[in-house]
Amino acid sequence: MSERMKHATPKPTPTPKLRFPEFRDGPDWEAHPLEELGEFVDERISVSAFSRADYVSTENLLPDFGGFSPPSSFPAGGSVVRYRANDILAANIRPYLKKIWLTDRSGGASNDVIVIRAKESVGSLYLSHALKNDRFIAYVMSGAKGLKMPRGDLSLIREYPVPTSSPAEQQKIAECLSTLDELIGAESQKLDALKAHKKALMQQLFPSSR
Numbered sequence: 001m002s003e004r005m006k007h008a009t010p011k012p013t014p015t016p017k018l019r020f021p022e023f024r025d026g027p028d029w030e031a032h033p034l035e036e037l038g039e040f041v042d043e044r045i046s047v048s049a050f051s052r053a054d055y056v057s058t059e060n061l062l063p064d065f066g067g068f069s070p071p072s073s074f075p076a077g078g079s080v081v082r083y084r085a086n087d088i089l090a091a092n093i094r095p096y097l098k099k100i101w102l103t104d105r106s107g108g109a110s111n112d113v114i115v116i117r118a119k120e121s122v123g124s125l126y127l128s129h130a131l132k133n134d135r136f137i138a139y140v141m142s143g144a145k146g147l148k149m150p151r152g153d154l155s156l157i158r159e160y161p162v163p164t165s166s167p168a169e170q171q172k173i174a175e176c177l178s179t180l181d182e183l184i185g186a187e188s189q190k191l192d193a194l195k196a197h198k199k200a201l202m203q204q205l206f207p208s209s210r
Contacts, residue, residue, distance in 0.1 A: 012031075013031040023172070026165065031161035031162065038117060042081065044082060053071075056109045057112065058093045065099075068101050088116040088117075089114070092113065093151055094150055114157070126171065140152040
């Protein structure tokens with residue numbers, strides 16, 4: 001942490017346009033640097049200490065905050081960054097792809113994945129939603145280096161001003177947004193099923209050209 005950040009005081013931030021009724025007269029919002037709210041994890045773990053299914057890289061983190069998929073590759077040896085359940089993983093290559101995931105397990109992540117662990121002052125669910133946000137992506141891209149494969153500036157990311165309110169309000173916001181994520185996920189599964197059904201029907205409704 002820089003000397004400037006060590007002595008920084010929380011900055012007041014504008015009150016959101018939309019606020020739950022029970023918090024409309026609550027305390028003002030403040031902005032804290034990300035590194036004050038989350039630990040940037042650099043602990044290493046041997047690849048032999050966890051299963052292939054729990055390996056996360058920039059390749060199997062899904063875009064548009066879509067979580068992650070099973071890895072197609074796995075390191076032959078050595079060590080990677082260790083992550084735990086409820087850590088926030090963010091791909092630091094081509095940040096505009098919006099590859100950020102709140103983990104539900106423990107495992108290992110490649111060096112191009114930033115691992116952030118929420119501190120006691122903020123809930124991991126709230127912090128993950130604060131980062132799974134177009135404003136955060138735009139902030140990271142504003143300082144990214146490189147043209148073909150832009151990479152976020154870690155020192156700048158550490159200083160990202162995270163808006164915070166009371167713990168109760170943060171929890172309410174996190175629960176609301178998580179409920180919407182669950183609904184979106186359910187609808188996406190229905191859409192995938194309909195697409196598969198349509199594909200199967202088309203194969204049967206149209207005669208084969210052979």
